[in-house]
Amino acid sequence: MKKLLKLAAVAATALSTSTAAIAADWTPPGPIKMIIAFAAGGGADTQARLIAEELEALHGWKIIPEQVTGKGGLNAVNALKDGATDGTVIGMIITETLGYNMAAVETKIEGAGAEVRTSYSRYPEIPDEQLREVIANTYGQLSLIDHSVGRIIAELETQGLANNTYIVYTADHGDWLGDHGLVLKGPMPFEGLLNVRAIVKGPDVPAGKVSFEPLSTLDLGATFMDWAGADSLMDIHGHSMRDVISGDGTRDAAMSEWELLPGRVGVGLSLRTVRSKTAKLTIDLQSGAGEMYDLESDPHELCNVFDDPDYASMKTDLSEILMSRPNDMRPNQVPVGMA
Template identity: 35%
Template sequence: MSDKKTNILFIMADQHRYDCLGAYGNKDIQTPNLDGLAQDGVTYENHFCNAPSCTPSRYSSLTGLYPHQHLGWSNLCTVQPGLDTYPKALKRAGYTTKAIGKMHLTPTYQDVGFMSMELAEQNGDGRFEDDYHRYLQERDLVDHVDLLDQVNEYRVQAYSHYWESRGAMVSDLPEEHHSTAWIGRKGLQEVQEWKDEGNLLFLSFVKPHHPFDPPAPWSDMYAPEGLSLLPGWKESCIARDLQMHPGFFPHEQLTEEQLRQCMAYYYASISHIDHYIGQILQLLKDKGLYDNTLIIYTSDHGEYMGFHHLLLKQNYMYDPLVKVPLIVKYPGQSMAGERNAELSSSIDIGITLIQAAGLQPGVDMPGRSLAGSGDQRDFVFAENARGNQYMVRSREYKLILCKDDVKSVFFDLRNDPLEFNNLYGDPMYQEEIVRHRNALQQMILFDAPSPVFLFEDAKRIDTPNAALKEDFKINFANWVRRKMEL
């Protein structure tokens, strides 16, 4: 058995709906490289994120904790310095750790265990201090469409085509300067520098997150009229969905023609990512590193893309939003070509990476290894908006509990996989609803309690008696020790 440290390539997309990959049965989209990776690895058919928005979900995969544990409830929050992360654990084990692309941290370059980060951010202040936008500035370029969509200062002034297209527009940037190309090239450069073992690269693409703005010629890859609408499309909105959230773009105004154009550019963005992933996988093979590399592809959350006449992500935690693709290629291609139908969760990723390095996960991490332990889950959980909405999903049912209980919903997925018929008030299902409620309570109170927060460098009050030097404490403790020996 080899003593080499397993190389780790963790690739994350943003807002990638699970069934928008050839490996998940989509006949329209072209993703040959990810489909090939699936042939060499395991395709997880029931993998769920722990939050339906970027930062909370990313922090869960980073820390192996649920949002109520890591406390990163919004897209503007900080990883507690005392929490362990998979890059911290691998760094302690002697790995070279690097992140490229989107991190969505606050502060932008927070130390979460990566020795270096080359960042391409999209939301918040990160885009005004990251490497990618400095790269664009040096070339006198602005990602105009992305700014319209992501920065309120410009969105409120956006021209009519932006609103009419739902942000589905051809990028104003040449392909070589688009964020996908920049991240892909940086990933290639990093893998080119990899030594034989002990490398960790987190490669995180901004896309296919809205706006749906692929550059030419990728923008011409799909004809909208030739695409099959994804499962769950309705000709009009469901009343409960409109009551939950009217939409980043008004849901009730979405037309099939607009949706088809969004799909065409969304698919093009995914195929664009697939192209660069293919180059990186080929480089690993050329360098003789592919066999000894654990490769993970997943997304931080999904996308409605027409489900229930919805677009983007602000609403109930329906499956297209919280069910995400997960492909894992294990070292030596063990389990190649397998499809795993068991329930898995993003909190499992950190544990899987830590164990791949031969380490033990932290005691607070409630996840389990994706490599399989024989212990199958009965439920997966997701949390949103500081406890305003919880999802408890089993293989056959889904409960979405809302702070306003009138909005809570329950679905029998065996008979209603598209989550149309709310059975929350149906007497026939009360036993199952109670079972799912109890599972949530068990998880929060006992299985995944909030970890103890310790930050010894927290700011002290500014008074003389609090300004003691570190050596005073050590000397005092030694003095006590000597006195106790008398």
């Protein structure tokens, strides 16, 4: 029983990790019964099958997958206890999915650029040493950009234009650097990707002011026109941030959307996200699936409370913000490009 419960603590996050944990710690006396405890987001069944095939190839072990539904971790531990009483050897619990989208692994990508898209949706696990190099290179790139922006500001000062120029230093998105087991970017609006910052300098911008109002990059165009005293020639979604930057303006939330065809990640996605000061909600309009995080108690977004009844009022409030702009809530009708 001690070995079984110790093995129950292994949360498999990738093939090599889970296989090494089992092979190094335990030699089974008989057939293995694999308990699959599904985590939020799915994909654990496919991961279990892949791990089972690898273990059978490496050790000749016979793997018998068994699905456990409901609250995965608790049910799996109970299944361990039941297995111990009937003599069955239980080999693993799976509570997480792989770092890449399992639907992308299972879906055959066809058409123009299929080879590139196939390889891009199946990145292997990145060792810690390589991830450290990725992070170091990223910091180096940021330092280069910082230095270059500094040269621009210095030249503005030399030309006598610094006090009459608005400078906004921001980005279109962030990048994951190992957070949530991810690198680069993708259709998962975690904070590392979505929550970019902005540094603003200008004639009426208070020095040292820090604001945590939820704003959007769509607001940049409206802000530039406001500073210039110009009117937009067409309808735009953004709103000027001038009242927030230079005054006491506030915002309730900012919204984001991501529309993807199946060829990009294996399944079509119509993601709509709203981010308030303290919470975030993402809904896929095609499937109805969603994620919601209480950013005050869970700033690292580790506990999805989308279906938690204790957070029903938060879900209702955030959903109402999304629904306040119904014309933005429909999937794109005409795909543009392969994405």
